[in-house]
Amino acid sequence: MSAFYVTTPIYYVNANPHLGHAYTTIIADALARFHKMLGEKTLFLTGTDEHGDKIVQAAEKNSLSPREFVDEISSRFSSLWSKLDIAHDCFVRTTDERHKKAVQNFLQQVYDSGDIYFGEFGGFYCYGCERFYTEKELQDGLCPQHLTKPQFISEKNYFFRMSKYLPWLKSYLEAHPNFIRPSRYYSESMAMLESGALEDLCISRPKSRLTWGIELPFDRNYVCYVWFDALISYISGIGWPDKKEFENYWPAEHLVAKDILKPHAIFWPCMLKSAGIPLYRHLDVHGYWLSRNTKMSKSLGNVVDPMEAQSRYGLDAFRYFLLREMHFGSDASFSEESLIGRINADLANDLGNLFSRVLSMCAKFLHSVAPKISVLESADQEIRRLCENVLRNYYQFFLDVRFDQALESLWDLVRALNKYVDSQAPWSLHKNGQTERLGTVIAVLLCAMKKIALFLWPVMPKASCAMLVQLGENGQPGEAPCKNLEQEIHTFNPLAYGQKLASSSNLFPRVEQNTQADSFSSMDGQKTEYTQKSSQNDSARKSEITIQDFACLDIQIGTIIFAEAHPNADRILRLEVDFGEAKPRQILSALADYYQPKDLPGKQVCAILNLAPRKIRGLLSYGMILTVKDDEKLCLLTPGQTVSNGSEVS
Ligand code: MSP
Secondary structure (H helix, E strand, O other): OOEEEEEEEEEEOOOOOOHHHHHHHHHHHHHHHHHHHOOOEEEEEEEEEOOOHHHHHHHHHOOOOHHHHHHHHHHHHHHHHHHOOOOOOEEEEOOOHHHHHHHHHHHHHHHHOOOEEEEEEEEEEEOOOOEEEOHHHOEOOEOOOOOOOOEEEEEEEEEEOHHHHHHHHHHHHHHOOOOEEOHHHHHHHHHHHHHOOOOOEEOEEEOOOOOOOOEEOOEEEEEEOHHHHHHOHHHHOOOOOOOHHHHHHOOOEEEEEHHHHHHHHHHHHHHHHHHOOOOOOEEEEEOOEEEOOEEOOHHHOOOOOHHHHHHHHOHHHHHHHHHHHOOOOOOEEOOHHHHHHHHHHHHHHHHHHHHHHHHHHHHHHHOOEOOOOOOOOHHHHHHHHHHHHHHHHHHHHHHOOOHHHHHHHHHHHHHHHHHHHHHHOHHHHHHOOOHHHHHHHHHHHHHHHHHHHHHOOOOOHHHHHHHHHHOOOOOOOOOOOOOOHHHHHHOOOOOOOOOEOOOOOOOOOOOOOOOOOOOHHHOOHHHHHHHHHHHOOHHHHHOOOOHHHHHOOOEEEEEEEEEEEEOOEEEEEEEEEEOOOOOOEEEEEOOOOOOOHHHOOOOEEEEEOOOOOEEEOOEEEOOEEOEEEOOOOEEEOOOOOOOOOOOEOO
């Protein structure tokens, strides 16, 4: 079985995570999920970069010790990832003991091979970048990243003989034009190599100036330069030098934005070469998310809080938007308007509408069961051919990390299916008694819809599973719905004849532009601070929801058809509840102190269905039953009179 290892940058913990960090991490998640669906064993690493001047300064500002400060911010990153459905396997922190040992090991190895020397150096130091610049690299005497005046520092330090490897790296890049993608960043890297501005790399900081770092194994008076330390996390996080995982998974696919092209395109390959470690597989470089036409950054006060965006519009829609909107490699602008535009056009009008109209026709004309397919006419053959072409393109674009193009291509199919519905007019076929033809048209639609649902799993894991479940298939957001995606491109097998389908679908409700709601572009420094404050105080947050927040909740009425005690949790009951879907849902609820399992079947309950599935003592719960509690008792919230299962609470 082949392996796939993907990494995000390990993020600085000097500030809270924002949309830029979320984007890289979501695309890494999508890529890992995609490779899982190819049947590969995958590993996904992210983490936090916790050493250096910047962190010490940020800790001081917050009156915390560096250790307290990094623990706090690092945990904000990891908890955000779980809220964004990010299924990473490793979370590396540069303050982990295992990482420190690996860095010292690496340094010693490079030192022993003669690639590290001690020397005196004077250079222009930018505290923002935590690195020296040569005079040639400065723009009008200023740091090109921060546009601030660097300080001239002269001191004795250790240097990595990077210049020794630059000619080799140039030839390597010439022979591997696909190593850095998209090509503009390959060209930029080549230009750096050809500029003659690159020199040996200063890899130490005297402890007299900085103590918050990893001590050099060959000189206790120095700590390691933060970038040298951080890059090694890509291998330390998977157990280099001695753990099997490193052997099984390296080399990695690295995802970064253009701000950190140089350390990844130049420093890291030279470091790996010097240590005798094979190079990474690709460096995939994306542009910046802009807000109000400027790179999102805390110092500019224009950051977008990914939690706020996803809770307002739904996680899957948010993930879809990010992957669809940014042309990989170029900058993209984030605005609430464009997010709503995509939700309404692509998700509600195109995809959601396709599922809704086809499933409601199945309910009306076919009792919600998958029909038999018979002879394919030319319009059906065309859909079949389009489906294969689109999926082939999608697959290739995904391999090439061109997510926007992959989705654009998939939507050619979604739109063509909506047109096919119009042209084949199943309602007329039904009216005219053309049952066989009606069956074939619907079967073609259902087959293509299943492909769409499968291929969307990396991008929208929950919506993909909801679609599959509506089609009567199995689907759990945490598990790849297939392990042979490549094969799915070429097959066109109808759903099993007689398979039960959902009777309706409302996957992506339209969003009305809310002129009263704060727009994301107004989430400036002040607003962000407020958001962060309120997130520490749940009751403050509760008072603040908008109508859109409420619309994000999928609350429905269902009938309990089975109840039993949870085998491993005393207070929990395992319920099976019918919401009019293809199958009853399993929901776990802490009802055991108040209800006997035998008294529950037949009762109607109210439940939130679009909560992320939660595992409770080994069993998964796909929703949350709503209850009311006063001082003594707890009871189920039920409708005033019996209503159909699946009725929405609004
Ligand atoms: N700690 C280093 C990385 C070390 S990797 C061995 C670092 N950290 S960072 O917190 O500044 O993260 C930079 C990365 O965050 C970018 O490369 C990108 O992945 C993501 N983004 C941060 N802001 C961004 C935008 N405005 N737009 C898109 N992504 C950006 O550099």
